[in-house]
Amino acid sequence: LFLLSPTPSFLPVLQKDPSEALVIAVTTRAIFNLEEEHKLYLEKGKEEYTRHQKSNQDKPLQPGTAFAFIQAAQYVNKKILESNPAEKDLFDILVLSNNSPESGVRIINSTKHYGLEISKFCFVSDEDSTQYLNSHGVKLFLSADRTDVCNALRRGVSAALVFQQEVQAPSTPLRVVFDGDAVLFSDETDQVFREQGLEGAVQYERAMEAVPMGEGPLKAFAMHLGKMRNKFSQEKSPIRTYLVTARSGRDMGIRAIKTLREWGLAIDEAFFMDGAPKGPILAQIQPHIFFDDGLHNIQGARNVGVPSAWVP
Secondary structure, eight states: OEEEOOSSSOEEEOOOOTTTSEEEEEOHHHHBOOHHHHHHHHHHOHHHHHHHHHHTTTSOOOBOTTHHHHHHHHHHHHHHHHHOTTOOOOEEEEEEESSOHHHHHHHHHHHHHTTOOOOEEEEOOSSOGGGGTGGGTEEEEEESOHHHHHHHHHTTOEEEEEOOOOOOOOOSSEEEEEOTBTTTBOSHHHHHHHHHHHHHHHHHHHHTTTSOOOBOTTHHHHHHHHHHHTTSOTTTOSEEEEEEESSOHHHHHHHHHHHHHHHTOOOSEEEEOTTOOSHHHHHHHOOSEEEESOHHHHHHHHHTTOOEEEOO
16 A cells, blocks of 8 residues: 555555556646646746745645546545455546656645545656556546647547636536537547538438447547446446437437447436537536537536536
């Protein structure tokens, strides 16, 4: 065991097996609010930024957008181990940072302060830190830097761009909301829509109703999450998953449902919005994180205080 010292007492951090765990990598700006420090870095340079972080190394950073998601993942681990102490299919959180080891002390101290179950930290000076994702077996990468996210997606890693915002920490269980096309599913129907309009997309979906859609950039993450969810009955599961899609249920919903069935991916609740704003339903669900490829949907979610991550 690696021992970290959160407030107010010590908690053990169980060493995970990355070959079996659901490894999630988060950058420091995704998990903590580092906007002022990032601005200092951009305006004054790396040396001044490092000096600031060293002088404030014992001052905990404020929680960022992905903070509640990581806490909820920790809650899932607790419930899984209560059910089966030998279980190895757990969340394993890795902090991937462009901070130097010197400035990274504040990051480590902040995770200890909040009692976060994290023992793996990678402080990488290389411009493209995503080169280390596959060697760690990362299944999901959350970053506040668009270039990082695009690089991760090119490396075949599920990834999304986190927007910094003030969020309320939702209660457990862990609630994850996925958009459909270009997130869970491929963007094939989106391409038809762009070329032929709504009527063309509807006709295409009707013709392809019996053919499962291709996989989107977050399918692998969703499948592993679904496997963890299936360790419990629906009533007792510490994980709830949702599909909130702009698709019309009447004209384009059947293929989506059949695709999920073909994949063996059970979703707790599905909302076919037929192009209506997603913000109100997201405000009701109160997810720990919402994944969408549409920036207008991301903004709508942010407007109601929902932690959001954009899949470019």
